[in-house]
Amino acid sequence: MPSWFDLATDKKQRQQNVIPKEWLITPPPASTLNVIGIPETCGLLTPQELVITNEDVDGLLKKLASGEWTAVAVTTAFYKRAIIAQQLVNCLTEIFVERALARAAELDEAFKRTGKVVGPLHGLPISLKDQLCIKGLETTMGYVSWIGKYAEKNAVLVDILEECGAVPFVRTNVPQTLMWPETSNNIFGRTTNPHNRSLTSGGSSGGEGALVALRGSPMGVGSDIGGSVRIPSACCGVYGLRPSYGRVPYGGALNSLEGQDSILSVFGPITGSISGLKAFMEAVIKAKPWLKDPLAVRKKWDEDEYQLKDRDNGRKLCFAIMWDDGVCVPHPPITRALKRVQATLTNAGHNVITWYPIEHKRLGDLTRYIWEAGASEDFMVTASETGEPIISTMVPDSNEATVAPFRPKKGGLTAYQLWQFQKEKTDLRALYLQHWNSTVASTGTGRPVDAIICPAAPYPATPHGHFRYTNYTTVWNALDYTASIFPVTTVDPAIDVKQPRENFIDAFDKQVHEMYQPEVFRNAPVCLQVVGRTLDEEGVIAMTEIVDAALKTTNKRL
Known part of the structure; x- marks a missing residue:
């Protein structure tokens, strides 16, 4: 068998070989950090393709449904832009142009024959994180050991998306093991941030975040076990949604930590337009995924919940701002974004109070203990087939010995010890529910807090x-x-100056404070979360739309 390096080199070369040569551009020098505007100016896209790729999800679906735009035209436009994105930030893994265009042509033929769309996502190109198996394609998930293993069938979610009329057209880069908030592996390398290529795109859905930010995909699917939809969405300045367990089917996809079912990974949308969150969730849920995946939750799309019928129809909500989590205080641009949202929502007539977090450090610790029970062995077993080394740092060209605190430590737990941590997590969920319910006394709406807004x-x-x-x-x-990500602003060194602090929570809080240098973070997107309770997808989407619309009514910086 070839060495793991030879296998990775061959796989990367095969990827390069399928890119149409006429879609290659002259990439900017490495010193060009902000590449967000290059797809518009590189000359590859026609004026019509620029119009198509700059349209939001609702607009795309309407024009596809009316026949104004064909699925082939839309898929071609986004494919070309995705290939541009690949040359700028290295965000793709699987590229299957002919297959996607053939699928788009089938949809056009069906529309021409019947005058009707195939489904609610008719003709919409959708990118997929490199976990979602597509029949006949490799799914490496960043592991050299999985090169050459071709899927015998689609993941359940891929089948559903195709039934809804979508066109899967690329898969996107991930970190080896998935369990990183950054994106790099030994096959495809590092994905960078299109707003500033010296910065991370986030992870583990970093390829999705970067691709969507460059409008190389109108909608992508990421996964999230500890933030892997929301972190890349926030890093790249786009929208993302982390649904509750089982709302979106996971069956037939590859994953890390399989068998660990205390804190589950979930699939969710990453999109450049707020309308994409609802379009994805409503289409997938109305396809009744519980009939195809035994772990999918049987909960129909609830239009009353989306209309916020039990929350004064969204006219007067109460949001709680969490300024910090009691562990470390956010950097100045994050705090500026929180203040801006606070003022914007107050001016829009909503109540805004402070959220006091409880047990956040312990919840984070318990999560890591549960994952660490078997993560180290899981990674080792997977990589050992080829002898590929497990990545221990994401610092470029580094021999850094310091392992990030979220990386698993060798040595597992006994089953009894694991059960105790899982029991404590359950107890804390009950405590947090009680804490949320107790806010009814201070919201002014007669209800507990409708949602938390936090970094x-x-x-x-x-x-x-x-x-x-x-x-x-x-x-x-x-x-x-349930939690969503929405963009607020970008880092401006002239405004987001470093603020001196005399008091710190502890040494870690001080370390986080000291890493902030405004010029280093220049142009980085600043996003926040809307957090609702379990299975509150419809409500969280609606409230995110309300916050987003309120922000767009003012350009005032606070």
Whole structure:
């Protein structure tokens, strides 16, 4: 058998060989950090393709449904833009142009024959994280050991998306093992942030975040076990949704930590337009995934919940701002974004109060203990087939010995010890429910808090290798709360100056504070989370739309 390096080199070369040569551009020099505008100016896309790729999801679906645009034209436009994105930030894994265009042509033929769309996502190109198996294609998930293993059937979600009329057209890059808030592996290398290529795209759905940010895909599917939809969405300045366990089917997909079912990974949309969140979730849920995946939750799409019928129809909501998690205080641009949202929602007539987090550090610790029970062995067993080394740092060209705190430590737990941690997590979920319900006394609406608004991380996208704290997203996985990401602003060194602090929570809080240098984070997107309770997808989407619309009514910076 060839060495793992030879296998990886061959796989990468095969990827390059399928890119149409006429879609290659002259990439900018490495010193060009902000590449977000290059698809518009590189000359590859026609004026019509620029119009198509800049349209939001609702607009695309309407024009496809009316016959104004064909599925082939839309797929071609996004494919070309995705290939541009690949040349700029290295975000793709599987590229299957002919297959996707053939699928689009079938949809056009069906529309021409019947005058009707095939489904609610008719003709919409959708990118997929490199976990979602597609029949006849390799799914490496960043492991050299899985090169050459071709899927015998689609993942359940892929089948559903195709039934809904979507066109899967690329798969996107992930970190080896998936369990990183950054994206790099030994096959395809590192995905960078299109707003500033010296910064991370996030992870583990970093390829999706970067691709969608460059509008190389109108909608992608990521997965999230500790923030892996929300962190790349926040790093790259796009929208993302982490549904509760089982709302979106996972059957037939590859994963890390399979068999661990205390804190589950979930699939969710990453999209450049707010309308994409609802379009994806409504289409998938109305396809009744519980009939195809035994772990999918039997909960129909609830239009009353989306209309916020039990929340004054969304006219007067109460949002709670979580300024920090009690572990570390966010960087200045994050706090500025929180203040802006607070003022915007107050001006829009909603109540805004403070959220006081409880047990966030312990919830994060319990999550890591549960994952670490078998993660180290899981990674080792998978990689051992080829002898591929397990990546221990995301710092470029580094011999750094310091292992990020979220990486598993060798040595597992006894079954009894694991059960105790899982029991404590359950107890804390009950405590958090009680804490949320108790807010009814201070909301002014007669209801508990409708949603929490909080950071997605203590910092925007960091330099490569330095995204080392994920609790701002991970606690909501432990609680199984629905959470979305929405963009607010970008880092402006002239405004987001470093603020001196005299008091710190502890040494870690001080370390997070000291890593902030405004110029280092220049142009990094600043996004926040809307957090609802378990299985509150419809409500969270609606409330995210309300927050997003309110923000778009003002350009005032606070």
